[in-house]
Amino acid sequence: MPSVAFYTLGCKVNHYETEAMWQLFQKNGYERVEFDSKADVYVINTCTVTNTGDKKSRQIIRRAIRKNPDAVICVAGCYAQTSPAEVLAIPGVDVVIGTQDRTKIIEYVEQYKRMRQPINGVHNIMKNRVFEEMDVPTFTDRTRASLKIQEGCNNFCTFCIIPWARGLMRSRDPKAVIRQAQQLVDAGYKEIVLTGIHTGGYGQDLKDYSLAMLLEDLEKEVSGLKRLRISSIEASQLTDEVIDVIDRSNIIVRHMHVPLQSGSDSVLKRMRRKYTMAEYEERILKLKQALPDVAITSDVIVGFPGETEEEFLETYKFIEKHQFAELHVFPYSKRTGTPAARMENQVPEEIKERRVHRLISLSDRLANQYTSRFEGKELEVIPEGVYKEDAKGTFLEGYSDNYIKVVFPGSEEMIGQIVRVKITKAGYPYSEGKWVRVLDDLNDHERLVINQ
Ligand code: SF4
Known part of the structure; x- marks a missing residue:
């Protein structure tokens, strides 16, 4: 039996897609082995969200080549999509697939075995308007199942490279989402986490169908589903309709991850985020009104170019005022190829670090406050x-x-x-x-x- 080993860098979506590729190998008679053992095929599913993502991806590719120089080395994912030539230039890389056509991976591996010629399967992602359907009815080692419902993002925030790696927004067909959800429940999963690159944007490219409708249909049509979580939703996507569905639901959890990135309007503008703080605030207050015990978690970028002490304090005070349940705090890191990397007034590392620490201590304090509400419950x-x-x-x-x-x-x-x-x-x-x-x-x- 031929063997395949995977290494996944980056986010939940990448992990999901590794599982999807594994499903294909499994159907074709492969056994899965640990990445550190000798395999016939290695698949490295790469990440490019930061410059370090690229570097780490290259290191892992080299590690696989050293393990078994005769193996077929396939590189997939975001870094492969944005820099296929750079990846193919690494001696020993045989197949490069980006963030589309992953369903062809077996075909490419077979072709490589016959021809022994490197294969570049990467195409312009911006032209792709269709969600690539890949089956993931079960996961290798997890108790929480993810279900990918959309791909890509139309936002082009100035710090983010992801639209270039993933392309524009494409929603998965609602029927396919429901079918996959039922399979996951039938496989024993109690909770499903809806994931994507810009998850809350689901439906924007569909006619007469929305995220709110998908949430309702999942609850109505998937029998046995006990918990439904949305991995991330922008404040603007928490529409009255969505909040209403959440309010009425018996399975949507009391947890929303609503990316903030900054609590200052001037920074948000430079980030090209599409909301003001007043709008964000109005939406989360509405959500809290519907679900008083909801845990709102968020992402914050600290030290975005030009961030002044006053702007940072606006962020700090907003988070304190609204008592977020937990924050993921990231120091701004330059991503080559994005507008923000070329902006002047980059914030010195030591200032970023100090601000990160202040926000992490705030997050710890707020998290303790939030959990203390449930003691004895x-x-x-x-x-x-x-x-x-x-x-x-x-x-x-x-x-x-x-x-x-x-x-x-x-x-x-x-x-x-x-x-x-x-x-x-x-x-x-x-x-x-x-x-x-x-x-x-x-x-x-x-x-x-x-x-x-
Ligand atoms: S919303 Fe902004 S940060 Fe998020 S994936 Fe899209 S461009 Fe990147």
Whole structure:
């Protein structure tokens, strides 16, 4: 049996697509082996979001070539899409595929084996207007299933290279989304995370269909789906219609990741983000009104070119005022090829670092405040794995619907199930709890009664 090994760099979407490519290899009789072992085919799914992503991708490619110089080396993903010539110039690279035509990977590998000629399968991504359908009915090692619903982004924020790597917005056919969701539920997943490059933009390119409609249809048509999470949604995409669907839903979780990037209108303008702080604020207040316990998490870029102390403080105060449940803080890093990399007034590294620390301490404080609201309460947690095993027994870790990481004593059979856990000690990065019952044997009516 021929063997294949994968290495994935970057985001959740890349991880999803690695699974999709693995499905294709599996159907063609391959076995999957660890990346560090000797394989017949290596697939490196690359990332290009920062300059370091490119460098790391090159290192991994070289590592695969060293492992087995006779293997077929395939390089896929964002870095391959933006710099195919650079990738092909690495001696030992055999097949390059970007962020489309991944369904042809087996064909390319076979062709390479016959002809022994390097293959460049990368084409202009900007011309592509169709979502590439790839089946992922199960995941290799996860308890939470992702479901990719869209590709690409039309926004062209000034710091971001992603539209050049992924192309323009393409939504997956709603019927395919629902079919895939049902397959995932049938495979035993309790929670599905809708993912994409610009997930909340789903439907923008579809006629008479929207994200709100997809959310409703998933709840109506997928039997047995217990939890539905949206990986990320822009404030402007939290329309009244979407908030209304979330409010009425029994399965959409009380957690929204709403990228902020900056809390200052002047910085947002330089970033070419498409909202003002007043608009962002209005949307999240509306969301909180509908779901008072919602956890709002966000991404913030610190030290964007020209960011003054005043602009930084506007961001800081906004986050403090709205009590975000957790922040992902990134120091601005120049991405070659983007307008922001060429801007003047780049912020010195030490200032960026100080600002990053201030925001991380704020995030820690707010996260503790948020979780403390749930001390003594019961939450539904899906354990994802073993946190530790010691003399006191096995401790599991997992996330509640509102994205609190909870550690509690339990048994391995609970992994992947919905477990009702009482929070005994709230904290961050994790809270401690004690399980009350496994909800799996309950029917939906019983679940509802317990939830009320
Ligand atoms: S919205 Fe902006 S940051 Fe996000 S993928 Fe699109 S261009 Fe990049």
